[in-house]
Amino acid sequence: MGRTLPRNDELAERFELLADLLELDGADAFRLAAYRRAAQRIRESAVSVAGLALEGKAKRLAGIGGTIERKIAELAETGDLEALAKLRTRLPEGLVEVMRVPGLGSKTARRLWAELGVTGLEELRAAAESGRVRELPGLGEKTEARILRSLAASAPRAEATGRALLGSVLPFVERVVAELATHPAAERVSEAGSVRRRAETVRDLDVIATARGGAELTAFLAGRPWVVEVLAQGPTKATVVSVDGLRLDLRVVPPACYGNLLQHFTGSKDHNVALREEAVRHGLSVSEYGVETAATGKVATHETEEELYVALGYEWIPPELRENRGELEAARAGALPALVRRADVLGDLHAHTDWSDGRVTLEQLVAAARARGQRYLAICDHAKRLGDGRLERQTEAIRELDASLDDIELLCGVEVDIRADGSLDLDDGRLAARDWVVASIHSGLRDPGPELTRRVLAAIESPHVDCIGHPTGRKLNRRPPSDLDLEAVVARCAETGTFLEINGQPDRLDLRDTHARLAAEAGVGIVLSSDAHSAAGLGYLDLAVAQARRGWLTAAQVVNARPWPEVKEMMKR
DNA sequence: GCCGTTTTCGGCCCGACTGTTTTCAGTCG
Numbered sequence: 001m002g003r004t005l006p007r008n009d010e011l012a013e014r015f016e017l018l019a020d021l022l023e024l025d026g027a028d029a030f031r032l033a034a035y036r037r038a039a040q041r042i043r044e045s046a047v048s049v050a051g052l053a054l055e056g057k058a059k060r061l062a063g064i065g066g067t068i069e070r071k072i073a074e075l076a077e078t079g080d081l082e083a084l085a086k087l088r089t090r091l092p093e094g095l096v097e098v099m100r101v102p103g104l105g106s107k108t109a110r111r112l113w114a115e116l117g118v119t120g121l122e123e124l125r126a127a128a129e130s131g132r133v134r135e136l137p138g139l140g141e142k143t144e145a146r147i148l149r150s151l152a153a154s155a156p157r158a159e160a161t162g163r164a165l166l167g168s169v170l171p172f173v174e175r176v177v178a179e180l181a182t183h184p185a186a187e188r189v190s191e192a193g194s195v196r197r198r199a200e201t202v203r204d205l206d207v208i209a210t211a212r213g214g215a216e217l218t219a220f221l222a223g224r225p226w227v228v229e230v231l232a233q234g235p236t237k238a239t240v241v242s243v244d245g246l247r248l249d250l251r252v253v254p255p256a257c258y259g260n261l262l263q264h265f266t267g268s269k270d271h272n273v274a275l276r277e278e279a280v281r282h283g284l285s286v287s288e289y290g291v292e293t294a295a296t297g298k299v300a301t302h303e304t305e306e307e308l309y310v311a312l313g314y315e316w317i318p319p320e321l322r323e324n325r326g327e328l329e330a331a332r333a334g335a336l337p338a339l340v341r342r343a344d345v346l347g348d349l350h351a352h353t354d355w356s357d358g359r360v361t362l363e364q365l366v367a368a369a370r371a372r373g374q375r376y377l378a379i380c381d382h383a384k385r386l387g388d389g390r391l392e393r394q395t396e397a398i399r400e401l402d403a404s405l406d407d408i409e410l411l412c413g414v415e416v417d418i419r420a421d422g423s424l425d426l427d428d429g430r431l432a433a434r435d436w437v438v439a440s441i442h443s444g445l446r447d448p449g450p451e452l453t454r455r456v457l458a459a460i461e462s463p464h465v466d467c468i469g470h471p472t473g474r475k476l477n478r479r480p481p482s483d484l485d486l487e488a489v490v491a492r493c494a495e496t497g498t499f500l501e502i503n504g505q506p507d508r509l510d511l512r513d514t515h516a517r518l519a520a521e522a523g524v525g526i527v528l529s530s531d532a533h534s535a536a537g538l539g540y541l542d543l544a545v546a547q548a549r550r551g552w553l554t555a556a557q558v559v560n561a562r563p564w565p566e567v568k569e570m571m572k573r
Numbered sequence: 574g575c576c577g578t579t580t581t582c583g584g585c586c587c588g589a590c591t592g593t594t595t596t597c598a599g600t601c602g
Contacts, residue, residue, distance in 0.1 A: 030585055034574035065575050103591085105600055138599090142592060264587095269602065276586040281577090287587050 004449070005050040005076055007483070012043035014075055014084065015068070020096045021087040023106040037063040040270070042072075044325070046518035047487055050076040094120030101150050103143065111136060125151050163201035165476055167506025167543050169246060170195065173205050176248065179224065180209060185216040188258060192265040193249075197319045198546035200509045201476060204247040206265050214252035221250050257290055259302035263309075264288035270324035278328065279312055286312070320549040325514075337554050340528075342545050344555040346563060347376035348538060349413065350438055350469060350501065350529035355394045356381035358533045362397055368535035370408050376564040378413035378436040383426040386414070391430060409564055411435040415469060417442050422458025424465070431464035432573075438501065438529075440469035441482070449483030456489050460498045466571050467499040467527050467559075470510040478507065490519045497572035499525040499559050502551075504544030505537075516551030525559040525570060526551075 006014075019035035041063045042049045052058040053072035059065060064072075071081055091113075098118060099109040112118040115136060116127045124147065127133050133144040173195050181189045186209055190196070193206030211217045218238035222230045229241040238250045253261040264272065265288070276286045285292040290299040291311060302308035306316045314331035318339055321327040330336045352358035353365050360368075362379065369377045379398055386394060395412050402410035413436035416424040424431065424439060431437055439459040441452065459465050471489065472481035493500055500519050503510050508531070511519065520526050528544035530537055548558060555561040559570060 028574085031574050033585080038574085063575070067574060103600070107599060138593065140593060146592095265602095267602085269586095273586055280584095280586075285587080289588090 005048055005054075006079075008042050008045055008049050009480075011049055011072060011075060012039040014081060015039040015042065015071075017096070018081065018084050018087070020099065020106075021084070021091055021093075024091050024095050024099060024110055025087060026106075026110070034063070035068070037270075038068045044323075044514050046514040092119035097121050098124050101147060103146050103150065108139070121151060163203050163477070164246060165506045166195065166198060166200055166202060166509075166546070167504075167540065169202060169205060170543075172242070172244070172246065173207070173248075176205075176221075176224075177207060180207065180217065180221065180250070183211075183217055183220050185211045185213040185220070187211055187255065190262055192262060193267060196266050197268060197322055198543075198550060200512070200547070204249065206249050206251075208251045208253055208258075208262055208265055210255045210258050211252050217252055218250060221248075256303060257288075257301040259304040259306070259308045260290055261288050263305050266319050266322065268323050271322040271327070274324045274328055275312070282313070284312070318549065320546065321552065323550075337552050339549040340545060340553050340555045340558050340561060342542060344561040345528055345541060345545060345558065346374070347378075347409075347560050347567075348374055348530050348532070348541055349376075349378040349411075349436055349467065349527050349560050349567075350380050350415070350503070351377060351532040351538065352381055352415075353379060355379075355390065356385035360533075360535050362394075362401060364535055365532070365538075366401060366405070366408065366410060368538055370405070372538055374408060374538075376409040376411060378411040380413035380415040380436070380438050383414050383416045383424075391426075395433075411564070413438065415440055416465075418455050418459045420444055420455065422455045424459060424462060428464065431462070434464070436466055437464050438467045438469040439465045441473055445473040445479070445482045447482075449485055452482050453485040453488055456484060457492055460489070460492050460496055463573055465498060466573075467501050468493070469501050469529070470503040470505075470508050470531070471500055472510050472512075472515070474508065474510050474512075476507045476509065481510070481512075486515055486518070490522050490524055493519070493524045494522045497525075497570070499527045501527045501529050502544045502547050503529050503531050504540035504542070504547070505531050506540065506543060509543060509547050511547075511551075513547055513550035516548060516553060520551065520553050520557040526553060526557055527559045 015035050016039045019032045023032050041061050045061065049058055050072060053069050054076055058069040058072055074081055095109050095113055097120060098104060098112060099106050112124065112127065116132055118124050118127055128144050128147045133139055133147060134141050173191050177189050177191055180186050189207065189209040192208050194202040195205055209217060215235040218233050221238050222233050222240060226243050227240045228243050231239040231241065236252050240248050242248060251265065279286045283294045285294060290301040292299045300311065302311060309316045314328065315334055315336050317327050317331045317336065348369065351365060353360060353362045355362065366377065381394065398410050398412050412434055414426060414434050415438045416426045418439050418441045419425060441455060456468060459468065472484055474481035500511060502516055516526055526548065528541060528548055530540040532538045532540060559567055
């Protein structure tokens with residue numbers, strides 16, 4: 001085998017840089033948009049796009065044509081792009097950062113370079129501090145002050161990604177929606193934006209409402225005790241900052257176009273752009289205020305999203321699918337999947353107690369699971385904490401508790417480590433006696449892809465391993481996914497009948513949406529897990545369900561959307 | 574640069590806000 005192929009995120013980064021430099025170079029805006037669309041498509045792809053390009057198959061991805069396919073192949077073969085090298089000789093690369101300063105853009109950045117010699121953030125700061133920025137025609141004192149504010153604010157923040165975990169904000173948004181709904185002036189209130197789409201991380205929070213008296217409702221929001229700062233407040237809009245530093249936008253809209261506005265503010269941007277482009281081809285112009293028929297100039301409004309999508313020729317599309325990943329075509333054909341719902345999931349197959357690193361007793365965890373209506377629960381404490389006969393004693397405790405309960409079935413599971421050599425940290429005899437076995441990698445996550453892949457494939461070959469836990473080992477905002485060859489893992493899971501997990505821990509959500517979709521389409525059973533280490537942690541199952549829905553999964557593709565006896569029949573052993 | 578149920582050429586979502594302007598360009602979501 002020759003050089004290793006560039007990863008999708010590495011390819012995407014190259015094309016994003018290419019687009020930025022082209023923008024600074026004054027290239028046609030549609031060309032830049034094409035590179036950026038392609039970059040996003042590559043980043044989201046569940047399969048190696050470099051691999052596809054070398055086989056001439058990358059063109060199958062929407063937004064990638066012959067030119068970009070050749071450039072991907074060039075990157076895979078030479079490690080660089082001629083186009084990029086050429087631009088670098090013409091433009092200072094630091095100008096990209098200047099362009100990124102809020103309020104500035106490519107045009108302004110280019111002028112700052114051409115007229116003041118600014119080639120990076122340091123020179124920008126110096127130019128602003130010495131009052132030279134305000135001397136350029138079209139720029140003034142306010143712009144100069146804003147640049148200095150942005151530079152001061154962004155320096156310490158550079159480390160953080162600035163995006164909050166869905167799991168950490170969702171309960172808050174739900175509380176805000178409920179609070180607003182209790183106000184007498186409120187009529188309809190809904191979450192919107194990336195939270196409504198259940199994106200794994202979000203930058204800010206959006207809520208929209210209809211109301212008799214918008215000013216009253218925005219004033220009510222601004223006066224909530226958890227609000228520490230009011231950035232804007234008027235009759236139709238308020239922006240506040242919460243004690244946790246979360247920015248929340250409330251928009252109050254007329255009832256007649258509630259559907260149009262909810263759709264608009266739910267996004268995603270890519271979904272809306274694609275939807276509007278398609279509408280234009282049908283002689284319709286879509287905005288947040290309604291749908292205008294170009295020929296007559298008549299504007300139709302829609303009280304609900306359902307009416308809006310139907311008027312445009314689609315089935316209503318669940319928010320989790322609105323990422324322009326094929327949902328518009330499917331909705332037009334009436335071929336959207338019936339997504340798995342929370343109520344479909346009958347049991348939880350991955351939870352911990354204080355027999356290992358959980359923070360609750362077995363009894364407490366089981367009580368919480370019963371309160372949530374779980375019909376079965378697999379106790380999966382770490383094998384390495386269950387030596388010296390503790391595994392056997394825990395088994396007894398689980399069996400005894402199980403015998404005393406008739407509304408829930410308790411399973412003696414285990415989470416085993418996949419060691420560096422691919423072996424498991426529990427012997428075959430004990431593994432065979434478990435009801436359910438999750439195997440996970442907890443070490444060497446930065447090792448080269450081929451090594452990690454060998455380890456996971458070895459675990460898949462074990463007749464006792466039912467499911468691979470948090471397969472890529474990523475921690476959102478903290479640790480990138482490992483270089484595991486997921487395509488190879490998926491293929492072998494499909495052949496052996498091994499399941500893959502969507503781990504619902506807020507910072508894991510692993511598998512991610514596109515990988516789950518790839519695996520399920522290949523016929524691999526997907527297990528939705530809380531990986532709870534506490535009673536409240538059982539609620540992370542909801543996040544796993546959300547991620548599954550973003551991965552287009554139906555109940556039939558979810559292993560634990562079945563009663564336990566049927567799960568047992570699906571298992572490979 | 575991509576794309577096609579009019580098109581292989583000529584389109585490419587739509588509106589709000591800001592700062593700097595006398596009518597708009599740039600930026601943002």
